[in-house]
Amino acid sequence: MSRRRGDAVVGAVLVALVAVVGLVGAAACSGSGSSKTRVYVFGDSLVFQSTPYITKLIDERGGYDSQVASLAGTATCDWFPNITMARDQFHPTIVAMAFSGNALGKCMLHANGTALSRAEYIAKYTADTKHVIAIFGPHVTIDLVGTPVNGAGDRTIADIYRRLAPQYPNTHFVDGGKYVTPGDKFAMTLPCLPGEPCTGPIVRGVRNDIVRSPDKAHFCPVDPGFGKPCKIYASGAYRFALAIVQGIEAATK
Numbered sequence: 001m002s003r004r005r006g007d008a009v010v011g012a013v014l015v016a017l018v019a020v021v022g023l024v025g026a027a028a029c030s031g032s033g034s035s036k037t038r039v040y041v042f043g044d045s046l047v048f049q050s051t052p053y054i055t056k057l058i059d060e061r062g063g064y065d066s067q068v069a070s071l072a073g074t075a076t077c078d079w080f081p082n083i084t085m086a087r088d089q090f091h092p093t094i095v096a097m098a099f100s101g102n103a104l105g106k107c108m109l110h111a112n113g114t115a116l117s118r119a120e121y122i123a124k125y126t127a128d129t130k131h132v133i134a135i136f137g138p139h140v141t142i143d144l145v146g147t148p149v150n151g152a153g154d155r156t157i158a159d160i161y162r163r164l165a166p167q168y169p170n171t172h173f174v175d176g177g178k179y180v181t182p183g184d185k186f187a188m189t190l191p192c193l194p195g196e197p198c199t200g201p202i203v204r205g206v207r208n209d210i211v212r213s214p215d216k217a218h219f220c221p222v223d224p225g226f227g228k229p230c231k232i233y234a235s236g237a238y239r240f241a242l243a244i245v246q247g248i249e250a251a252t253k
Helices: 007-018 045-061 076-090 118-136 156-167 235-251
Strands: 037-043 064-070 094-098 141-146 171-175 189-191 206-210
Touching: 037 045, 037 076, 037 235, 045 064, 045 235, 064 076, 076 094, 076 118, 094 118, 094 235, 118 141, 118 156, 141 156, 141 235, 156 171, 171 235, 206 235
Parallel strands: 037 064, 037 094, 094 141, 141 171
Antiparallel strands: 189 206
16 A cells, blocks of 8 residues: 555544554454464555455465454554564464555654654664564564565565565565566566466456556455455455465475
8 A cells, every 4th residue: 555645544544543453363264273383464455455365375275373464554563562462362483474565653653743754764664573573582483575566666665574584584585476566567467377267358368367456556456445355356465365375384394
């Protein structure tokens, strides 16, 4: 989601952030087997749109207890209370976090409500990512999932993740755009992946799926409305989920 939205959307996000505390179990699937690997996935609207596919892919693989939690418009710092609860109550062994760069909540603004400068914004996301890694500690595997580059070419948070991951032995960078923006090249449509529904246009003689939303940032082929689930198949969301789950699998090997 873009850092800049209208006042009405910002207001809606600020109201929604009140409900984010205690959201640890939202949109979650969780088994009860104590021998299973516990996985906690959290993030913003891109994770939200991908949640049905993340949970399905994790379930298909077996061997995992999982919780997936997300909220549109949120930044890393909005989740500090939730991730502390996840650590203390769910006890994950693998954590995957994915943020695209929102800066709408109070924790991403100056005390007087004004926006951070570009340098402050980058420093804040960097410090907040480090804080998440510290909250879970060195014995929890952390996947920093870089979200697919958007139509504006923004990869700011993914670049932060790439820089930070090598600094921690328990932390890995996952290219969340592996199947959505291969080579960090933005596209609205891509050739269908094997086994997925193939309902998009024919491009240069090849059937494609629509992988991005009209806003060139999200995944739903149509605009579902702010913070609302996509009610049709979203190939981009599936592809993003696949990259996340493959990162989780790699962390268990």
